[in-house]
Amino acid sequence: MFQRAFFIVLFGLSFNLQLLHSQSETQPAEIVLHNGVILTMDDNLTTAQAVAVSQGKIQAVGESTRILKLAGPDTLSIDLKGKTVIPGLIDTHSHVQSYAERTYGRALTAEQTRVYPINFRTVKTKEDVLNQIRQTLRAIQAPPGEWVHFSSRGLSEIDQVKILFDQLNRWELDKAAPENPIAMSMGIPIENGYLINGRAMDILWDKHKDFIEHYGRFWVNAAGEPDGHLEPPASRLVMIEFRPRPSARDLASIYEKTLEEWSAMGVTTVATKLHSEAVEAYQLLESQGQLKVRIAYGADWLFGVPGLDEALPAHPLELGTDKVWLVSATAVGMDGSGARQCTALERNNQAAGDEGTMGLALLGAWYPQGQCHLDIEYRGGSRGGPIRGNYYKDWLFQLAENGHRIANTHMAGDRTQELFLDILEQVDRQMPGSVEGWALDHCTLVNPEDIGRAARLGVVWSCAPKYIDSYSTIARAYGEEVARQYVVPVKSMIDAGIHVAFEMDRDSYIWGDLELLITRKVEGKVLGAHERIDRTTALKMITRWSAEYVLKEEEMGSVEPGKWADLVVLDRNYMTIPEEEISEIQALMTLLGGTAVYLDSGFAAELQLKPETAVVATYQSLRERHTRF
Incomplete structure (x- = not known):
């Protein structure tokens, strides 16, 4: 099993906890929440009336009369008036930094990010792209030899993709930038693809020629020459060593x-x-x-x-x-999304279209089975150059040998998860127990036959309800039976003994996604009804089991003495309202380590509170600040 940063002697820990617990209940609490419904999410799923907080941790939980005895003259006592309190929610896979850059990114100039946009909305020919590069280089007056990075924005037509994937190459980019190494995104996450010019290739090959020629991946022209299109791990060398870093x-x-x-x-x-x-x-x-x-x-x-x-x-x-x-x-991605998710299934790209997360009709021609990074036979796209080894497999063995762990990594396609588990079984045979607690993220398409394999290895999933929204698109591409059996099969995983964590993997309203996970209802239709779970299990996923995913099950995930005081006061009772109203739940107060970090403006007025540490607002008013580009 992967190594943890602490070791305990059971007897000593038990004695010390008892001593600390007895001492804590004799000291005045800093905060007491009472006369409420405290969903503790402990082993017995206990419901309490009150909770006391001291020094950033839960001091005591129980009946209001007992907990109120811990209040002193300086204690903040809040009468919940029947409101519900839950452990703080834990999302195990959401790119909050990327959402921030999209929504508030106008506050940063291109000079600050040092990534310059190529606007494909205006592109009709490859010369249009080269002209935008020339104009940018003149405007920024990049000195010779300096790396310049470009992002490809607005790709929405197949002809635009053909320009980027088929017509542009290292030699074409050299025409626009003969003196500067150029790295350009391919309209997909940069982890999964770059297009670079000849100057950049010279630098990369001079430094990492053996690594790249062994592990790839790079596209080649008809003469077998690398044409500047890179996939991982070669593209990762560019991202890690030469990507600009905002402050x-x-x-x-x-x-x-x-x-x-x-x-x-x-x-x-x-x-x-x-x-x-x-x-x-x-x-x-x-x-x-x-x-x-x-x-x-x-x-x-x-x-x-x-x-x-x-x-x-x-x-x-x-x-x-x-x-x-x-x-x-994290490898960031073991495959891609949509057309780039690695699959062993037959799919109809044209039937799926480009809606939702799929994008099959747009990119399917270049990735007929997806970006299968774990497959030694996958050399990259539709014209990958020869490689001799699979870096991903070697890397997973290195993690196990070093007592480390993989998580926070995109794994969308069914074949990716099959190949991943194949390798983990090999690792486990050589180093028994070394992959326990490793994680697969998303649950986009999971072959039911792989669930038992993961359970035997002690591997877990982090699942995103949002892929239920893509059910109809997946059904058109892969067939109704695949959509029914493969899409976010949470109940099957739990029935196999897996502690499934919760992820949102999008910038949305988390209570809406929690409702979707429970009901699996989209536009009034229940999709994959046999994979529905009850609301208690869903709350366990987003608290206790997600705490395990982030390696802090002893510190968070439930309302118990000694754990961090990460608490949320809700405006309604999660356990009793109709399932269809879960998406309407609002947080009234959020405590992080016993400190108020958010306070609903109406609740603040009712309590006559305005702590300096808290944002006093409403969720809706905060979202109204958004600007996108």
Whole structure:
């Protein structure tokens, strides 16, 4: 099993906990919430009336009369008047930093991000792209030899994709930028694809020729020459070594706003994969006392680079603080989305169209079976060059050998998960127990036959209800039976003994996604009814089991003495309202480690409270700040 950062002697721990517990109940509480419905989510699913908080942790839980005895002259006592309190919600896979960059990114200039847009909405020919590159280079006056990065925006037509994938190459980019190394996104996440020019290729091949020629992946022309299109792990070398990094201060200013919105939903912890500069931005917010949500992160710089055996020991699991800590090394994606998700199933790209997350008609021609990164036979796209090894497989063995862990990693297609479990079974045979607690994220398409394999290995899933929204698209592409059996099969996983974690994986309203997980109802129709779960199980997923995913099951996930006081007061009783009203739940107050970080403006007026540490607003008013580009 992957190594944890602490070891305990059971007898000593038991004695010390009893001593601390007895002492804590003799000290005045800092906060007492009473006369409410406290859904503790403990082992017995106990419901209490009150909870006391002291020094950032739960001091006591129980009946109001007993807990009120802990109140002193300086205690903040709040009469809940029957309102419900739950543990803070934990989302195990949402790209909150990316949502911030999309919604508040106008606050950052291209000079700050150092990534310049190519507007494909105006592109009709490859020359249109080259002209935009020339104009940008003239405007920024990039000195010779300096890397310049471009993002491809507005790709929506097949002819535009053909220009980017088939007509543009290293030689064409050299015409526009003969003196600068150029890296251009391919309209998909940069982790999964870059287009670079000849200057950039010279730099990359000079430094990593052996690595790239062994592991790939690069596209070639008819003569077998690398044409500048890269897929991982080669594309990851560009991303990690040559990608521009905005300053932590610039990023923190926009990340803070998005975390305020998530806190207003009752979210107290988010797990996500991060670049190093994003980690620094969250650490900066923490140092300033402005971090409203705990960040459990996967380090994306621990993948796709030579010398990993030195890097992993320097980044042990749980490295960090109680607000920002490491939970995994992440490959970011074991495949792609839509047409790029790796599948063993027959699919009809044209029948699916381009709606939702699929995009099959647009990209299917280049990725007939998806980006199957775990497959040694997959060389990249439709014209990949030869490779000799599979970096992903070797990397997974390295993780196990170093006592590390994979999580926070995109795995969408059925074949990706099959191949992943194949490798993990090999790892487990050589190093028994080493993959326990490793995770697969999303549950987009899961072959039911793989669920038992994962359970035997002790591997878990983090599932996103949003893929239920894509049910009809998946049914058209793969058939109704596949959609019914493969899409977010949460109940089957739980029945197999797997502690499934909850992820939203989108910038949406978390209570709406929780309702979707429970009802599986889209436009009045229940989809995959046999995979429905009850609301207690759903709440367990988003609290206790998600706490396990982020390696903090002893510190969070339930309302119990000694755990962090991450608490949420709700405007209605989650357990008794109709299922169709769960999406309407509002958080009235969110406590992070016993500190109020969000307070609904109406509830604040009722309590006559306005703590300096809290954002006093409504979720709706915070969302109205959004601007997109």
